[in-house]
Amino acid sequence: HNLIIVVLCDYMERKFQSRLVRSDLEDDDNDDDVVENHRTKLNAALARLCRISLNVLTLDSFLPESVRKNDKIASGMLVSAWVNAAKTSLHEVKQALHDKNFKEVSTQDELTHLTYLHDDHCPDLIFFPGQMLQKLEKISIVTKKFLVLQDKSSSVGLHALVSVLGEDDDVVYVNVGSAISAGHLASILYNRGSSVYAFGVTSKKQLKQCSMNLEKLGVRGQGYYLRKINQQIDGCFFLFNK
Template identity: 35%
Template sequence: MTLIEKNGYQDSVYINAAKIFQGVHTKKLKDRQLVRYGSDAGSPVLTVKNQSFLRVSYELAFNALKYQDLLEEILLDSCVYPCHSIPDELTSLLVVMLYDLQERKFQAREIFDEEEPVAEVRKIEHYLYSFRIKLAAALARCRIKHDALSIEYLLPEAIRKQVQRTSALPLCVWINTCKTSLEDVFGDLKKRGFTRVESVSDFDRYTYCIDQHCNDVVFFPSSLKEELLNLDLFADCKLLLQ
């Protein structure tokens, strides 16, 4: 099952991410509350298909959270928000899907045929895409105002440095020996073109190394994250990202 795509996610991922975002978004004082998120009473009921599905949902939600101020500014500056046809209860979905839309450079999403469409997702998607030029212009104005090469430069410096450090770290993966064996995993990786090296200092694209102290812990280059999470080994929970 494909979950991570440069051209978008499944409808249910957006719904999950919106539920997560609704519970963690930064709540502002009423006199500064220009974007309203509706009620968040009770714990959200998340769809859990597998570990990869849940991880992608959380990543999307927290990426939107990281850029919440920027996304709200884009919505307001473009006059895309407020909209009488979109209730406050869908604002979290609006923000989450806007984050993904700008990540795709405001290009159309690839529609998945693996599941039933979700009406709310399609509604928000159509609405945002119909205003993509205004949204892109609002983002450009924001970047010009702050002299930012990319949206990462709009983050506070401390957060930006933390993100940079995290993205440079090798990916730590645990082999779930309850579902597979070390030999099967290593064999599968070899078939997919991966080469085992001695240490992280030897990393070169499709390579991996085994932890010196735990032979069921494997490290990969951070640049391979998206490709790795799309492997059946992750979808089947045979490999677990730590």
């Protein structure tokens, strides 16, 4: 019995990893193997005992107070999403939300559970309560990219830019990243006769990711290519429009 306790304490000390046996010490294989074969159950039982002794109701309670506070703040933040004009319209998105029992409200204070708010600054932007994020990620208009979940901070600059563009003006977009925001810009400019030239892709992997994201958004691209200088990828550009 005492040997089992010693072996168990040893396992806890090395976090249930296999033991390296010293050649100059006698090895008790039988007891060690018993603990090894039941290490998952032992680990779970010890975790339960620890939670009981500390009077902890959930695993989240083990997290530092600062982390739990940040999680609580994050859950209270609004979720924003923009309407993808390359695939749908604001009216159709609102209708789809109503079909899912969402109700439009007029003020942020009214946002709770199955409600949404049309933004005052960005005409294609909609807000939802933070606790609805997981539900939103599963509804078809989001999975099919008719409605794209993205923070409002990524949209404000795009709408400010479009407000000063002339008809048929084109846009150069640098540091394209994943191309989600560039795709949003193309959505805003949909049916305006403008094109977006996006630069800043520095690898084939990134180019593939950008192409996939644009395809999901329904934005058609033309002129995809990579350019190399001195065996290094110097960047590439692709243009896309409606």
